[in-house]
Amino acid sequence: MTLSLAPLVSLLAFNFPGIEIHVLGTEIQAQRQIALMTLANLFGVFGPLPPYLTADAEIVEKWWPRLNGTEFKVGIAWRGNTDHPADERRSFPVEALAPVLAVENIRFISLQVGGQAEEPPPLVENFTHRLTDFSETAGVMSHLDLVITADTALAHLA
Numbered sequence: 001m002t003l004s005l006a007p008l009v010s011l012l013a014f015n016f017p018g019i020e021i022h023v024l025g026t027e028i029q030a031q032r033q034i035a036l037m038t039l040a041n042l043f044g045v046f047g048p049l050p051p052y053l054t055a056d057a058e059i060v061e062k063w064w065p066r067l068n069g070t071e072f073k074v075g076i077a078w079r080g081n082t083d084h085p086a087d088e089r090r091s092f093p094v095e096a097l098a099p100v101l102a103v104e105n106i107r108f109i110s111l112q113v114g115g116q117a118e119e120p121p122p123l124v125e126n127f128t129h130r131l132t133d134f135s136e137t138a139g140v141m142s143h144l145d146l147v148i149t150a151d152t153a154l155a156h157l158a
Contacts (some may be wrong), residue, residue: 007133007134008133009023009133010056010133011134014056015054053138054138055139055141055142056135059135059136059138059139060142062139063140064143066127067143067144071107072107072146073107073109073144073146074106074144074147074148075110075111075140075146075148075154075158076100076110076111076120076148076149077112077149078091078094078097079091079094079112079150079152080151081152090152091152094120094121097121098121101121101124107125108120108125109125109144110125111137111140111147111154113128113137127140134157137154
């Protein structure tokens with residue numbers, strides 16, 4: 001599986017200031033490692049957790065002119081990394097979104113990126129050429145009311 005961690009660097013750097021992040025090939029070099037779901041228990045937090053990743057306010061503001069408005073906004077992504085060994089089970093054809101896209105008075109925005117960024121269906125705005133990394137994507141997502149996605153990094157980011 002081909003994996004690029006470079007798109008995560010700016011998002012992680014913004015959310016964890018003072019921690020140096022180094023991408024070496026397809027792995028993140030770390031001084032310490034712990035399973036994510038173990039952290040809450042170690043800190044004595046039991047129950048719902050607040051979000052731990054946030055969008056950079058400057059990026060959120062940059063997207064405001066493009067995404068402001070009162071309409072209900074839905075981000076969609078139907079395909080993950082095609083090199084993922086389970087991609088056939090987790091991605092779905094864009095045609096499967098037809099019933100959702102038929103709902104009126106909703107603004108749909110494609111969140112597809114990379115080699116998976118095929119042309120979205122009609123009436124879906126295509127921002128993919130502007131989503132250069134996860135910081136940009138988080139900035140867009142901060143303006144959305146809902147995200148519909150296959151089992152991809154976007155689901156975790158949302």
